[in-house]
Amino acid sequence: MSMTLPNAIESAGKTRDDNAFFEVVWRDTESEATGYLVIDRLFRGIASGGLRMRAGCSLDEVRGLARGMTLKESIHYEPGAQYVPLGGAKGGIDFDPYHTDADAVLARFLQAMAPLIATRWTMGEDFGVQQATIDGILPGLDLTSSIQAAEQVVDDPRAAQARMHTAFSSVVDEVSLDELVGGYGVAQSALAAMRRRGMDPVTSTAVIQGFGSMGGATARYLAEAGVRIVGIVDVEGVVANPDGLDVETLLRSRSAKGSVDRSRLREHDTQRPTSDWLAIDADILVPASVSYCINEDNQADVRARLIVEAANMPVTPEAEIHLTARGVDVSPDFVANSATNAWWWWVFFGDVDGTPEQSFVKIADRLTALSDEMFDRAAEQNISLRAAAFALASCRLDEISNDFPTY
Structure with missing residues (x-):
């Protein structure tokens, strides 16, 4: 399998092996925002990677970030462990995260990507996007969580959610774990x-x-x-x-x-x-x-x-x-x-x-x-x-x- 390093994708020549598995471009109808989702690889039908928002975010940037997620996932492969790495993905929105309309833009992007979040793309916060904001939007889209897709490949989803509750409610020296x-x-x-x-x-x-x-x-x-x-x-x-x-x-x-x-x-x-x-x-x-x-x-x-x-x-x-x-x-x-x-x-x-x-x-x-x-x-x-x-x-x-x- 031929792959370009993430930070060099913009200048690399593309081959079929080096292309991402799936890419989509989203254009907001109520602002100048443009969004991207790149799924670099799928394993067991799922890919993992966060969502960022910044003015100037480009498709090549998101491609590189998605490739980086493929590498972050694969490098942690431990045969015999419960966690089997997923594929790599990334979302990006070209919009100023400090703009007063940023949360509304984010909500419309997530609405457009909801079918993929439900089945293919496990996602979370990245630069310019906060997890609490994502979590506040998803219930209105009939999504249970930003990692809902991963429930398809975990043995006991309820036990997994209980562990996640422990993790995300833990505080260490006044800062969330x-x-x-x-x-x-x-x-x-x-x-x-x-x-x-x-x-x-x-x-x-x-x-x-x-x-x-x-x-x-x-x-x-x-x-x-x-x-x-x-x-x-x-x-x-x-x-x-x-x-x-x-x-x-x-x-x-x-x-x-x-x-x-x-x-x-x-x-x-x-x-x-x-x-x-x-x-x-x-x-x-x-x-x-x-x-x-x-x-x-x-x-x-x-x-x-x-x-x-x-x-x-x-x-x-x-x-x-x-x-x-x-x-x-x-x-x-x-x-x-x-x-x-x-x-x-x-x-x-x-x-x-x-x-x-x-x-x-x-x-x-x-x-x-x-x-x-x-x-x-x-x-x-x-x-x-x-x-x-x-x-x-x-x-x-x-x-x-x-x-x-x-x-």
Whole structure:
């Protein structure tokens, strides 16, 4: 099976093997919004992947995100586990998520996609879309949940829903568990990479770009490990302190959209324009917000030794060539930020019971193991971390393809 890496799909030549299984374009009749659904692969008749909304979202972007979901699913294949990976999919809406009509646009898109949500596409929140908003819309469309399609392949749907209730009603230090698991996985990936590169957390620093559920949790768990978070980037700019920001205070007081409450900054915390985000001295850079934010034009400004992709496709292929040549490691998104998706399915299919205790243990074990496998393969074959992770995911995808039906 021939596949292009997710962040290179836009510039790749297409072959039949490389094309997505299914694509649809939706045009809103009441606004200028355009939406896309791409199902990259189906396994057991189902594909998994979230829905994002941002101005400028394109079909090629959604294609890349859907391919990334195929890799995130397949790389977590564990023979004998309850969770058998699904295919990869993604939805995207080209519309400003801060516009007053955003929720209405989202509702109309979901209405159009309802038959696929019911039977083929398991979905959830992504950039610009909140799960609570999705959950509030779906009952009016006669849908029980955003992962309704997966009930077709679980042994006991009621037990699965009970585990999901436990997971999504759990709170850890004033933050919902479902808002923490993705960033916890990113932090574990970062810490595993740091160990492989001889970086001591206590003497290391990090900048987090994006302070929503993924970036906020990454900051929390890196700080807990001793890493100084010296910069946080949100839609209003950069807050920074070379001695480290008070992550917990900023996390608990952030807005629903992930904005830092500037009134909670301390005396020596500073504010800088967004354009300065790559200019802050740090060992680790965690882009946790938007795609393509590190590109050929700004890659030379990167000062970090390690980039951990908490966002989907934040580093372009052209930028990564230059970064790799300078010795900057990039832990790719389909490993580093894969915990959110995998955790949903570990809970749903019964590999964990939905409690924080089991959830965190499983995530730490799997993300550390995957990171180590990736580093080992990269060293053995003298290839980049992304190429090594791609090879691992591709091998597991072949195993799934041989062992389980498409429909």
